[in-house]
Amino acid sequence: MxxxxxxxxxxxxxxxxxxxxxxxxxxxxxxxxxxxxxxxxxxxxxxxxxxxxxxxxxxxxxxxxxxxxxxxxxxxxxxxxxxxxxxxxxxxxxxxxxxxxxxxxxxxxxxxxxxxxxxxxxxxxxxxxxxxxxxxxxxxxxxxxxxxxxxxxxxxxxxxxxxxxxxxxxxxxxxxxxxxxxxxxxxxxxxxxxxxxxxxxxxxxLPAPAAAEPEEGRVVVAESGAGPYGQHLTAGHHALTADEPPPAGAGSGPSPYDYLLAGLGACTSMTVRMYADRKGWPLDGVTVSLRHSRVHAADCADCETTSGRIDRIDRVIRIDGGDLDDEQRARLLEIADRCPVHRTLRSETVIHTEAAPPRA
Structure with a gap:
């Protein structure tokens, strides 16, 4: 706006x-x-x-x-x-x-x-x-x-x-x-x-939208005018919305953390599916449920941080397939941790920011 x-x-x-x-x-x-x-x-x-x-x-x-x-x-x-x-x-x-x-x-x-x-x-x-x-x-x-x-x-x-x-x-x-x-x-x-x-x-x-092919891998976010924080997201050919929930925002779309969890959940499900298909295992379906929270570092036995609060994501993976044995199910859970988004969240990430020229 x-x-x-x-x-x-x-x-x-x-x-x-x-x-x-x-x-x-x-x-x-x-x-x-x-x-x-x-x-x-x-x-x-x-x-x-x-x-x-x-x-x-x-x-x-x-x-x-x-x-x-x-x-x-x-x-x-x-x-x-x-x-x-x-x-x-x-x-x-x-x-x-x-x-x-x-x-x-x-x-x-x-x-x-x-x-x-x-x-x-x-x-x-x-x-x-x-x-x-x-x-x-x-x-x-x-x-x-x-x-x-x-x-x-x-x-x-x-x-x-x-x-x-x-x-x-x-x-x-x-x-x-x-x-x-x-x-x-x-x-x-x-x-x-x-x-x-x-x-x-x-x-x-009205004129048809420009037919220019969107740049692969680029996400563009701009204010949508939906309340104080509403956003319009473009990812390739896909148009999405984001917002904060009421009362802070208008609730016109998922929150930024919702998208973070969605990215991890989608990547997890895809990775499990790819592995099972490659092995020829009888996987009927994958459902991933996630929740983000902030917890005390002292409550995390495996964390390097010992004070203050840390981010925690709880992920529950349901693997459907009546013909899968216990060893195959255990292996698919291991593979879930290897999804690229999971690795990005757990690794050192550099975010480079630069200023774009203002709109004329």
Whole structure:
């Protein structure tokens, strides 16, 4: 996440944040919302879903909702969003996706015709227009695919607004009901559903990800915007997430120590399987359960360290195979200690760190 300062159309500063995926973005989105912010909020969930799909997200919160009701205020808001999109274009690339919640969605509908690169627009619980203007002609000439998300029980912006937006638009257009959700998507499941649906719909209108072959053996980790510590991990063609559990983090993925244990467990199982297959032994399956803890060194009879605390990993290996004899089972347990990750953890490891140039 990067603070992104923008000078609005009338010279007033706009404070935004830019969330980037762990790899080169396939596209950029302008996300304007009237949602609560903070760990686990709907704004975070939507942003995280888009960045996981390779989309950079410039996020702007509606901090002047009263301006929506006046012609001058609404016009200034629209001009500010156009200025934000142009600033994003100069710094990175033009947004091809617009996502707007509530009044933010209405303002983006009014601004879209001034943003030539936009391919798709998503509204979430958006009014069909400000009190002083009819946007039906603007919506009809949107020139981009449209997805309307709205809850039938939205108590702040009635479902009739979704109908008016949808009927004014031309194809391609889609509507999806957020059944049971409130206006601000405060339900965790509601926010996750809206985020997953709009992302799945939007990516078909965005450029395909770069086809460059990832470097074998390199893992790239970058902040995901999911709470204070959420991370997006890329390993080859695989996209993963990491986080700290609540209350410190948002729990959006396994913790770093979970990944450490997973690496050791996977390596253990693979090593046992390879050995059994090479010997032709009747191994039906391997299950490895692991737990990490910190214990007093004085409680470890085989440790060189005698004071303070040390790291301990308890590993339980279940070897299934009714035709294996006791000697074969004992040998497979010995082989488990020879897995490469096990050896790395037990050996001297050098971690070399250097600074990369900052993003331009």
């Amino acid at each position: 990067t603070a992104f300062r923008i000078e609005g159309a009338e010279g007033r500063p706009l404070t935004a944040r830019l969330d980037l995926p762990g790899t080169e973005p396939r596209a950029y989105a302008l996300f304007v919302h009237c949602l609560p912010s903070g760990t686990g909020s709907a704004a975070e969930v939507v942003t995280r879903a888009l960045t996981a799909a390779g989309v950079g997200v410039l996020r702007i919160a509606c901090d002047r909702p009263g301006e929506f009701t006046t012609e001058r205020g609404f016009g200034a808001t629209v001009a500010d969003l156009v200025a934000a999109a142009r600033r994003l274009r100069r710094r990175y690339a033009a947004p091809t996706l617009l996502v707007g919640h509530s009044h933010g969605g209405t303002a983006l509908l009014a601004a879209a015709h001034r943003l030539a690169d936009v391919r798709a627009v998503v509204t979430i619980g958006a009014p069909s227009g400000p009190p002083h203007a009819d946007l039906s002609d603007r919506i009809a000439r949107l020139g981009a695919a449209l997805l309307v998300l709205h809850s039938p029980v939205d108590a702040e912006v009635g479902i009739e607004h979704a109908r008016e937006i949808f009927e004014a638009a031309r194809h391609p257009r889609s509507f999806l009901a957020l059944d049971g959700a409130d206006h601000h998507l405060t339900g965790t499941a509601d926010a996750a559903f809206a985020a997953s649906m709009l992302t799945a719909w939007a990516v078909r209108y």
